[in-house]
Amino acid sequence: MAQYDLIVIGSGPGGYVCAIRAAQLGLKTACVEGRETLGGTCLNVGCIPSKALLHASHQLHEAQHNFEKMGLMGDAPSVDWAKMLGYKDEVIAGNTKGIEFLFKKNKIDWLKGWASIPEAGKVKVGDEVHEAKHIVVASGSESAPVPGADVTVDEKTVVTSTGALALEKIPETMTVIGGGVIGLELGSVYARLGTKVTVVEYLDGITPGQDAEVAKTFQRILKRQGLEFVTGAAVSKVETGEGGATTHYTLRKDDSAHTLESEIVLVATGRRPYTDGLGLEALGVTLTQRGQIEVDDHYLTSVEGIRAIGDAIAGPMLAHKAEDEGMAVAEILAGQAGHVNYEVIPGVIYTHPEVASVGLTEELAKEEGRAYKVGKFAFQGNGRAKANFAADGFVKMIADAETDRILGCHVIGPMAGDLIHEICVAMEFGAAAEDVARTCHAHPTYSEAMREAALACGDGAIHA
Numbered sequence: 001m002a003q004y005d006l007i008v009i010g011s012g013p014g015g016y017v018c019a020i021r022a023a024q025l026g027l028k029t030a031c032v033e034g035r036e037t038l039g040g041t042c043l044n045v046g047c048i049p050s051k052a053l054l055h056a057s058h059q060l061h062e063a064q065h066n067f068e069k070m071g072l073m074g075d076a077p078s079v080d081w082a083k084m085l086g087y088k089d090e091v092i093a094g095n096t097k098g099i100e101f102l103f104k105k106n107k108i109d110w111l112k113g114w115a116s117i118p119e120a121g122k123v124k125v126g127d128e129v130h131e132a133k134h135i136v137v138a139s140g141s142e143s144a145p146v147p148g149a150d151v152t153v154d155e156k157t158v159v160t161s162t163g164a165l166a167l168e169k170i171p172e173t174m175t176v177i178g179g180g181v182i183g184l185e186l187g188s189v190y191a192r193l194g195t196k197v198t199v200v201e202y203l204d205g206i207t208p209g210q211d212a213e214v215a216k217t218f219q220r221i222l223k224r225q226g227l228e229f230v231t232g233a234a235v236s237k238v239e240t241g242e243g244g245a246t247t248h249y250t251l252r253k254d255d256s257a258h259t260l261e262s263e264i265v266l267v268a269t270g271r272r273p274y275t276d277g278l279g280l281e282a283l284g285v286t287l288t289q290r291g292q293i294e295v296d297d298h299y300l301t302s303v304e305g306i307r308a309i310g311d312a313i314a315g316p317m318l319a320h321k322a323e324d325e326g327m328a329v330a331e332i333l334a335g336q337a338g339h340v341n342y343e344v345i346p347g348v349i350y351t352h353p354e355v356a357s358v359g360l361t362e363e364l365a366k367e368e369g370r371a372y373k374v375g376k377f378a379f380q381g382n383g384r385a386k387a388n389f390a391a392d393g394f395v396k397m398i399a400d401a402e403t404d405r406i407l408g409c410h411v412i413g414p415m416a417g418d419l420i421h422e423i424c425v426a427m428e429f430g431a432a433a434e435d436v437a438r439t440c441h442a443h444p445t446y447s448e449a450m451r452e453a454a455l456a457c458g459d460g461a462i463h464a
């Protein structure tokens with residue numbers, strides 16, 4: 001029986017980062033993973049493979065729509081789907097093997113199999129029981145069923161994001177249930193590959209929680225790209241048959257019943273914590289009503305010696321939030337002051353254009369009764385964006401009306417997911433919009449749009 005300072009359960013971004021940081025800080029560490037490869041949902045069937053398909057399909061879109069405008073003539077490439085999936089699988093393999101290498105480098109034992117916790121201080125994997133001073137549960141999440149609806153996922157015709165990343169062929173038609181992050185990213189992939197994609201969303205607009213102006217612009221742009229939207233619609237049932245499925249939904253405004261036929265249905269109505277088989281309830285670990293593991297400020301559960309992080313606990317289900325918690329918990333266990341600033345966690349949707357946000361939305365600022373000001377700048381005024389056919393969208397900065405301190409920032413536009421980090425750093429330092437406005441930004445870059453939005457919080461943007 002091996003003896004460890006720390007056993008981490010799950011090797012997704014939360015778990016593997018926690019294990020690496022713990023090992024770096026001198027803890028004898030093991031990580032349990034039941035999949036064939038390390039990296040969890042994110043690397044195997046989530047963030048990374050979806051980005052590979054988004055990248056490939058975006059290149060196709062560029063060839064089809066923008067090459068000729070730049071004098072690049074000739075037919076746009078055709079799609080070899082099997083090869084595109086092969087590229088995606090190579091990307092997955094490269095990344096998961098990278099984690100394996102990092103585990104070896106940091107002398108972390110990979111305990112292969114599915115874990116259970118017979119008692120605090122013990123982790124059972126297969127027939128073996130390992131001892132650990134500390135256990136961190138980083139078991140992640142799984143697709144949640146469509147609430148109140150009769151929908152059976154078979155990962156062939158009715159798929160979650162997992163099945164959608166490995167369809168046998170590019171479908172002619174696809175119904176996406178849920179206009180959130182997964183639905184729009186994967187919906188974009190297939191729309192670019194020629195599928196007729198219809199998104200059915202329960203609310204009146206897409207991406208709930210997003211700044212309303214951004215969400216509206218986003219929906220308009222996606223519509224222009226060929227995605228269709230049925231909003232204010234509650235899905236009640238999906239029936240599968242020969243060659244496809246029928247999605248039944250009711251429009252909330254008049255209770256009228258409708259159906260949609262499609263070859264594939266993608267269920268993207270959220271995710272829920274995955275803690276099956278760990279034996280948490282028998283141990284007395286308190287769960288919330290939503291099945292999340294309850295933790296204190298130090299990620300400690302109701303049972304001494306057992307901590308939890310990532311999608312299995314409350315908060316946004318984001319890989320980078322899990323990573324930060326993984327690092328924080330490792331630091332806490334090593335006697336340092338691990339901490340996560342939940343006020344500054346960016347969110348990114350990797351469509352084209354990208355959507356990125358951090359901090360307060362205008363709606364939240366209003367709700368909190370704050371005196372705020374808004375600085376907006378459209379990418380139409382950004383030379384680089386215009387040159388690259390990427391001038392759709394804008395930057396919206398929200399700052400305190402009195403102190404000028406940045407409260408939030410929302411970007412829809414090129415490389416938004418990278419641009420947002422300038423504001424994350426600024427917010428971590430408690431910066432004012434003027435601090436960003438007075439920082440020299442290289443020309444010509446997309447990042448000038450961030451500075452212009454900051455200028456718009458003061459005496460005005462230059463190129464507006």
Ligand code: NAI
Binds near residue numbers: 183203206208268
């Ligand atoms: P989501 O919570 O982003 O969106 C779910 C959508 O489904 C919501 O708009 C909701 O109103 C709608 N919905 C719920 N019930 C419905 C019904 N009966 N009929 C029609 N619409 C309904 O969830 P999603 O997209 O499944 O993503 C799951 C999690 O994974 C999220 O927490 C997301 O943040 C995370 N994720 C993050 C990514 C990123 O950061 N780029 C990429 C993919 C996933």
